[in-house]
Amino acid sequence: MRPGQAIIDVGGGTSRLADGLLEAGLGPLSVLDLSARALERSQARLGKRADDITWINANITRWIPPQTYRFWHDRAVFHFLTRPQQRAAYVANLRAGLAPGGHVLIWTFADDGPEKCSGLPVQRCSPQALAAELDRHAPGILEPVSSERHDHVTPMGKVQRFQGSLFRRL
Numbered sequence: 001m002r003p004g005q006a007i008i009d010v011g012g013g014t015s016r017l018a019d020g021l022l023e024a025g026l027g028p029l030s031v032l033d034l035s036a037r038a039l040e041r042s043q044a045r046l047g048k049r050a051d052d053i054t055w056i057n058a059n060i061t062r063w064i065p066p067q068t069y070r071f072w073h074d075r076a077v078f079h080f081l082t083r084p085q086q087r088a089a090y091v092a093n094l095r096a097g098l099a100p101g102g103h104v105l106i107w108t109f110a111d112d113g114p115e116k117c118s119g120l121p122v123q124r125c126s127p128q129a130l131a132a133e134l135d136r137h138a139p140g141i142l143e144p145v146s147s148e149r150h151d152h153v154t155p156m157g158k159v160q161r162f163q164g165s166l167f168r169r170l
């Protein structure tokens with residue numbers, strides 16, 4: 001990524017990814033989340049630096065991207081979309097919001113990860129299943145670039161197996 005290229009953190013919540021991106025001088029940066037409370041907590045944490053971010057309080061399945069982004073990051077949002085219509089709406093918005101040549105990185109619980117996240121059921125994915133699901137809703141649009149597994153240890157000491165897949169928009 002280069003400074004000046006638009007980035008969106010979908011379901012950014014209270015994540016500190018935005019802090020790191022700002023520090024690195026990347027962006028313009030947008031953070032979208034369903035939860036106004038989570039966004040407010042991030043704004044409070046960032047203080048004055050929050051003014052450098054576009055905050056979007058929206059449901060990703062109902063939001064219409066007002067611009068395109070070079071990088072779309074989603075950690076633990078897509079996996080909440082357990083209904084095919086929700087995933088279709090997400091992918092339609094991804095298709096509209098990701099610039100050609102841009103990249104999307106989606107982290108979900110892995111196929112051997114937990115069945116619930118924050119008490120809600122999730123759709124667990126292998127990298128292959130995620131690629132197939134995206135391709136089903138937007139055929140031939142996203143080229144798989146790489147994937148990796150990550151064991152996230154929660155503050156309670158529980159291990160959550162994630163997979164992260166990077167795709168390039170053709």
Ligand SMILES: C[S@@+](CC[C@H](N)C(=O)[O-])C[C@H]1O[C@@H](n2cnc3c(N)ncnc32)[C@H](O)[C@@H]1O
Nearest residue numbers: 011012013015033034035058059060075076077
């Ligand atoms: C498990 S948290 C992950 C937060 C952050 N991405 C991270 O990795 O720390 C999931 C976040 O996604 C948000 N979320 C869930 N469903 C969403 C939706 N349909 N649209 C937008 N945000 C959503 C939640 O409010 C929450 O902040």
